[in-house]
Amino acid sequence: MSFNKVNKSVKRIDAYEKVTGRAKYGADLKFAGMLYGKVLRTKYPHARILKIDIKKALEYPGVEAVLTARDVPNNQFGVIIRNQQVLAGKETFYIGDGVAVVAARTEEAAERALELIEVKYQELPGIYDPEEAMKEDADRVHKELPGNQVIHHPLRKGDIEEGFARADVILEREYTTQFVEHSYLEPEVVIAVPHEQNSLVTIYGSVQNPYATQNAVASVLQVELSRVRVIQNHLGGSFGGKDEVISSMAARAALLALKTNRPVKMVNSRDESILESYKRHPYRMKYKVGATREGKLVAMEIKAVADSGAYACQTPFVTWRSVVQATGPYEVPHVKTDTYGYYTNNIYTGAMRGYGSPQVIFAQESLMDELATELGMDPLELRLQNIYHNNSITASGQRLDNHKVSLKEVILKAVEASNYREKYAEYNKSQSGDKKRGIGMAISFRGCSLGAEAVDAAAAIIHIQKDGSLDLYSGLAENGQGLKTIFAQIAAEELGIDLDRINFMEVDTSIIPDSGSTVASRSTLIGGNAVRNAARKVKAIIAEFIEEEYGDEFGFKAKDLIFKDNRIYVAEGKDVGDIKEIISFKEMAGKAYNAGVLLSAYGWYKAPEISWDEETGQGNPYFTYVYGCQIAEVEVDTGTGEIEVLKMTAAHDVGRAINPANVKGQIYGGVMMGLGYAIMEELETEEGYIRNTNFDGYLIPTVRDMPEIIPVIVENPDPVGPYGAKSIGEPTLELGSAAIANAVFQATGRRIRSLPLNLERVLIGHSLSKGGNR
């Protein structure tokens, strides 16, 4: 298949605004009469609020409003389970809980007012470890709930006892992962404008999921959805992170805006952002695997416990993705897994790029290498013996038969590009000096889109102006990943026009239907299909109109028309490619307008059917999967514990790359996040307090931490995806940690089962912290 606009590395359509500084992000917006909002946060992770006195704060010059939980019509919100408070009323559950909000004429006055609010707390003992939370007699984090369990996902396949009975080798290992901060470069911002254009309140800002925010605000205010309008702005990164935290911020800003009848802007500092925003779930995972002497997997038993922190947030879904991916892309006849989420008084956890997969992949791909060592096998050969092929049955009982299962191809391409076999042999020989090298790999299969989590559909609108230029609306949001460009490419491909004719509109909840969240690497697949659907509808209208106008004259039918190069042609002559122009796209638009033809269309796409049985964890949880393999080459300084990642090879089957340069950008960025996850990133908590609340303590990779990255794009078009495209955003970061840990093992002989692989773990085998060893 040959394309004109898709499958090409066209330039990003939002790049010009961004390189010139013109692009307006939330913090750049100003409205007449605008006030500044600030939040007073709790002093203690877990405390009873005995009294709040706002009198002095209210009297401070410039202060227009001070609100507490009492002023919140409905104080609980949440996408899955509604138990997150907008403002803490009686009790605080974690260190980021807001207690009061202030709106003032200047930011300084707002900050000063916060200091004048007097709150009396009674500090309460808290639960800071899910293992504690699990205990029968543990205090309950939320008294109204029967226990601390947020969720339990069981999965049962085959007979686990029998499986282990058949095993020649059984390994039991425990792995842990850490709290991780999204670290989008732009801290959260929300501006609530009251009574703008007939809406009760309009929300602007760094909103990842406009519909979730709209839902939350409407529910908090107890008003109808159509009265709350959310308009997205340029987003300075999100990675799953600007969802619930923005919802609560938007609700607070909206309350202040309605109270004062003036626009209210709230901008988080980095410290506030890290203190309040949800994190990636830390997991504690017990793995037991059984294999034959020849290296065939026969049984796997897993218990994974996720720390949900103070609120449920996305824990039920995050842990659900873990269930499906926990056993890795391997055929295992007997499987028993139990995945749990528990409430604690830690900072709450939610969606972050990868969503429940990076944790289990770290464990399970480390385990595969441990098993290989145990069996005396090459880790690559062990994997190749057990991986999924077409018609393999997954742990959840799904037969992989509706798309190309390309895992072997992906692995072999990565192996070749990284020179894995040679390097592996070389590094296995004894190395002199303190600096030792190693190479390691990790592989995965990943369900595309939401799967059985939620309704999976999205909308798009294409609206052609009378001069042939085009407005494109989507219900999914640009987060920085390049969605606008991808969608514009799809529209341009279908309609045969240039990208510069397409104006991509920011998401506006009052214009386009709820398309769910821009998550789960679903945009290209689901949203792209919606755009294609809209474009095809408009195209059909145009074709029909052209046929009516010129069909008789030139002797053609609507279906014979060719849309390309901003013109509409019809095939002529015998040779393929001989075409004759009928009309330019621009001229057509004018004519159609004058003839009263509607040149707009809604596109809608709903994902294919899936199934899931919560009791047994069996079903077809996703309608298609992507496959990836990453290989890390490292040099470990065994005298200091420093790790230098020398090279990362990342092979990913994306179905089809709508924009290869963009896919590479996703790979580079994902590899970087995986690297940070593996060796340096960790939110340090102690009894619910957070120690590193800015980038001086929370370290993310700099340019000098980045190795050479070899991206390998594998294309096996999917029958469902637009032009065969699937996903790329998330698979890129889920593999790095295990690949690096495996490489470090080869280099040093030291197996590290906890992330991150920091200086201490590498040098002395365990981490250190001021509060003692964790």
Added chain:
Amino acid sequence: MLEYELLTTGRLSQALEYLDKLEGVKLLAGGTDILVDIKKKSGRLPEFDYLLDISNIDALKFIRQKNDFIELGPLVTHTMIINNRLIKDNFPVIVEAAKTIGSNQIRNRGTIGGNICNASPAADLLPPLLAYRAEVVLESRDSKRVLPLSEFIKGPYRTDLKTNEILTAIQVPNLKVNYFKDNFKDKDRFKENNDIKDNKETNNKPSNSTNIKDDNFKDNFSNNFNDNFDDHFKDYKLNNHLNLKYFSSFQKIGRRRAVTIARLSLALVVGIDAEKIIQDVRVVPGAATPYPRSFITVEEALKGRAVEKIDPEALGRLAAEEMVSITGERWSTPYKKPAIATLVKRGLMIVEKEVAADEED
């Protein structure tokens, strides 16, 4: 909420005047420490009413060669250090350390004076400056004193700076001169041959009077001491000792590969004579102790040893022991012990290697 007034001036005299007249003045140079502390409402920051910006005092921005030392103005930025030939040729460890500081943006603003006066246990310029036995010049409106840096640093984030003083210069002595002064200045022969009087008293002593080096030393030696140093001592019987060759290194461990505070660092300077005997040695780790200082036990163990005879591994262990003897067992000790041992071992191995390579030339 912190309230203060910002005072600006382009003249040192006026700055000193402000300090003399006003109470509660805090100095602002590049701001890369203090503005962060203000933003974070750091508990380390004392209360103050005035922030006195000295960043525009051009008279404090210089790097110059004096007879037996190189003098840096406190406003010299890390970038200026990195780009300066004089420092690079004479005191490479300072340059190596400056290169590891923060980012380009930080190095463009952050100053040597700020790095010293902030006195962080992890301040990267402190180990090399201490290793080179730097001295600081402190001025107030009415007085001026010179102090070894090792005496100026009083503790973590603590210095001997008086509330009316500004650090106005950092003097890094020529290695050989310094070595000589440390070891032989009171030897009879030296006195005879060079006719220097009372140098012993004036040297190394905190003094409010004048800069001894500029006056006495210059006159008594030659106008171009550095160049003629070896000539001067041609016939001196300890010439062999004085004809030292210096080898040095800076190492830093961080949690990532750039923009990272030292988890541990080491400045090592070793001077060997023609017989390859270590005559002069300075071992100064950073972030190992509450404030950086010479590891004397290790230095003593190295002094007088032939380079080929040293056991880097054992000396590394010795350094680890010395560290623990200073700090006691702290939460970070289990990591820092083996890590400091590595740095010392490696630093010495680098010296061994360079000495060997030097021989071949």
Added chain:
Amino acid sequence: MKKIKVNLTVNGKEFTLEVGPKERLLDTLRERLKLTGVKEGCGIGECGACTVILNGEAVNSCLVLTGQLDGSEVITVEGLEVEGRLDPLQQAFIDHHAVQCGFCTPGMLMSARALLDKNPHPNREEIKRAIEGNLCRCTGYQQIIEAIESVAGKGEEEGADYFEWDPD
């Protein structure tokens, strides 16, 4: 609170400002001069999103008080484009897909510009050192390096092109 009078040249235009003692260059640029291309990502010198060129050198505008800057000259991302002509670096960032969310982009461009002004043909290591203080969470830096290299490798003419508008 006593105000300080400051003469400042920003993107070639002169301003006389009365600023308070806490006002950071970042605030002056964003709030007063409406140059919102300058971003704030951390406020403590760690992220580089606020990078501008101050008297020829890349600095974090969050760690400079405007009161310190009398007589200084500042260039922000808005000053790179001259009469609708993009700086070659801006064009290269577009061409090489060096932009994702774009929040780090203005600071990244200023660090790169400051580098090329001093050293028109830096090697890869020098490029990395110049942008080591500019965090980017999206791109993994690869395409940013490629973009800068593409301009760095272009030789004198391109450099000269840029210098035309240099306010000096």
